[in-house]
Amino acid sequence: MDQKNGVGPAWMPHALSRKYPGAGSQRIWQFIFPSKEPATDPQTGIIRRHHYHxxxxxxxxxxxxxxxxxxxxxxxxxxxxxxxxxxxxxxxxxxxxxxxxxxxxxxxxxxxxxxxxxxxxxxxxxxxxx
Structure with missing residues (x-):
């Protein structure tokens, strides 16, 4: 749902993002417990929703x-x-x-x-x- 609303893919740890490029956009990688509000990644400028701490x-x-x-x-x-x-x-x-x-x-x-x-x-x- 987030991606339909302009929120970017799920954040992936560096090792996983290298092993599975583009996986953060796949539904299976979306968080079960997403944070309430999306945030802007300060390094990339991508708006994405992180997981609960x-x-x-x-x-x-x-x-x-x-x-x-x-x-x-x-x-x-x-x-x-x-x-x-x-x-x-x-x-x-x-x-x-x-x-x-x-x-x-x-x-x-x-x-x-x-x-x-x-x-x-x-x-x-x-x-x-x-």
Whole structure:
């Protein structure tokens, strides 16, 4: 929607913008949590909408966990761990998960293997039951 209104592509970190030129204009790269107002990039003059600051997202996740009665520490990184673990449990190969998480070494991704549900020993969420 922003691009239809004259707001430029999503900002991309330098390494990603080199690896995927023009990706910031693709819908898939638009932010899930965009900032409320667009801003002008001081280096390029391009008007674009940035993402919420990570501290803002962290604060909202912690607040939501507290309101839900979740006593354990919870933050945005919890979603990253859950995402990786669920992919591995569903049978995705570890190299695919490694790439999605942008881990340079597969041993970093292998850490998620120890928390996977193993046979009948793992706890299954009622939401995952069919």
């Amino acid at each position: 990570q501290d803002t997202v962290r604060k909202h996740v912690k607040q939501a966990a507290s309101e839900a009665g979740i006593a354990k520490l919870c933050g945005p990184h919890t979603f990253r761990h859950s995402f990786a673990t669920h992919l591995l449990e569903k049978g995705y190969d570890i190299r695919t998960v490694q790439e999605l998480l942008d881990h340079s070494d597969v041993s970093t991704t292998e850490r998620y293997l120890h928390v996977m549900n193993r046979g009948g020993l793992g706890v299954i969420s009622p939401l995952d039951r069919r």
